[in-house]
Amino acid sequence: MAQNTRVTAKKLFIFAACMFGFGYVMVPMYDLLCDVTGLNGKTGEVSQVKAESMHVDMNRLVTVEFDTNVNPALPWKFKASEFKMNVHPGEIAEAVFVVENTSNKPVVGQAVPSLVPALASLYFDKTECFCFTAQLLEPGERKEMIVRYVVGSELPENISTMTLSYTFFKAPDSDDVAVSEKESVKAISSKS
Amino acid sequence: MSYAAVHEDDHHDHDHKPTGIGRWLFSTNHKDIGTMYLVFSLIMFFIGGAMAMVIRAELFQPGLQFVDPQFFNSMTTVHALVMIFGAVMPAGVGLANWMIPMMIGAPDMAMPRMNNMSFWILPFAFTLLLATFFMQGGAPAGGWTMYPPLVLQLGDGFPFLIFAVHFLGISSIMGAINIIATVFNMRAPGMTFMRLPLFVWTWIITAFLLIAAMPVLAGAVTMLLTDKFFGTAFFDAAGGGDPVLFQHVFWFFGHPEVYILVLPSFGIISQIIPTFARKPLFGYASMVYATASIAFLSFFVWAHHMFTVGMPLAGELFFMYATMAIAVPTGVKVFNWTATMWKGSMTFETPMLFAIGVLFMFTLGGFSGLMMGITPVDFQYHDTYFIVAHFHYVLVPGIVFGIISGVYYWMPKWTGHMYDEKLGKLHFWTSTISVNVLFFPMHFIGLAGMPRRIPDYSTQFTDWNMIISIGGFAFGLSQLILVWVVIKCIRGGEKATDQVWEGAHGLEFTLSSPPPFHSFTTPPEVTDATAHS
């Protein structure tokens, strides 16, 4: 192989390797972009102190709706106590959700939030949420969980309603999951 | 000079032509490898085609007739993978192997051994993929786009799917590097870049797209693999990941991929149209720049495949305008091809017929692409038969016809015999009529709301589906004519001249038909007069 061929080929192989790396770089880039734009509706977190110091806009009322979903692999029931609330921007509000483990095994679940319109998620912050950590439910256990949140008063004028959606998934890393994971795999392969 | 060096490298098959199975297994000759690519592609075309026939048989009537839904979904998924990675891409690489060294005045490809490897990886990769049909859980059925979480539910076949994609990626990256190294280092004296035939130009640009895009796909499927088996959570919402991220990574590869498929076809018809219009290509330089801008822009439009996943308005608008922008350089190309024919003394041999078919029907597919690029209306078109109509117009009469036109155009050069012109024309007309009966009505049922990738449908779609299926069977059968023409042409026929076609220009037509085993052992001198047509 000629010298210049070898040089060209080497450069191109390095380029290909860089592009493989670029595929992985897209992961943090995507997270960053989502943070900046609210793209995937991920909501923020603030301290109680900071939330309390926010200016409350008593002249404005916005509606927050709640939507609840359970991934089929998780044997739970999940509902919001109230389906919507009217709040003043800047005021700290609290919503209550109810979950129930309908299986006869302890199961760990993780809730994943998402807010639409995505733009609103930049102004939607929580001081406390059951989605911050995984939740363990004993067989048949039923429990109430809360979200404490505040809608920033800088929320653009044209947004009057937002929907906060939660989906409960089976937590990927927990002991009981190992057992139930196998079951779900079985369920899938028996279906197919 | 690189020629001497390549010769030393190759001296085992320098002066004798190896024979028997070893000739093919260990071949480092660009023509033999090109032939193997083309034959492989033809076999895959029929395997993928058989799957399409199953799909159309099932959809002939509403209700479930022949196959269960899981198998139907495997058919659509594997049909697409086989056609894209097994039929179209290898055909393009095969033509590049055969023609590029001859077109630039080189004796062979720059890296003959790597060439051999990149071919032989393909049958291996497709064995992995097709073996999944016999595994627990069946073949991939979640769509060729492999979206999680659905694709993660695939049974034992899952790692085979992923490794098959890895191998296909490695093969095409090696092929692409070889092509670039060949064109950059082995051009004959006087063959400057702006004298390269357009087929060579489109292939350089395609090769760069391959090297930029395929590794990203490899990364995406590797993430799927680690998500499934090694506890990562790139796309697992419960673990903090996001399944939509996969769509972004996939389509960052996926849209450039559609241009990887189509650019060689553009190159082929840019050779053929001037030959049969007996006029030089109109706007050579603008063709090169248009091709390069299409390739560049193709990296900024990927989210037009994701308008409905929920993007911010700014994103929807950006990707809408970027998609529209691609129509500009594409329009330049269509204009130039048309202007090449303007006032030319045209004749309509089979390659020209197929090339004109590409021009018309690719443009039709481009128009439906533009329609879908308008964000608000795409919400209606998305995931319906309208998009099936779109990509089949660009893929079948746009790309497969381009490849077929190239095969007819160069077949006399390869075999030394003219093919049967009557059968060639028959092949063109049966294919063109049936391809339109097959794909045109898909626009209607798509607009009326028939979803894609579904084995059953509401009864109001029955009539069109029957017509579509009939078109499908007719198109499938028509392709047998191609096989017959090729076999007949290899066996014998009227002796082809060196120039083959009256209006043909370019270095490949200065060689004998069939050309010598090593194309140009002494590099030809290229001047303005002998450069591209």
Ligand code: HEM
């Ligand atoms: C170069 C040849 C082309 C090929 C091979 C091609 C192929 C495809 C494929 C395979 C899909 C569907 C993917 C899927 O969802 O599974 C698609 C969708 C799409 N294509 Fe093309 N395309 C081509 C040209 C174009 C052009 C020129 C435009 C626009 C100017 C375009 C615009 C679109 C849009 C907007 C969609 C998304 C439709 C939807 O999902 O609702 N395409 N194309």
Ligand SMILES: [Cu+2]
């Ligand atoms: Cu696209």
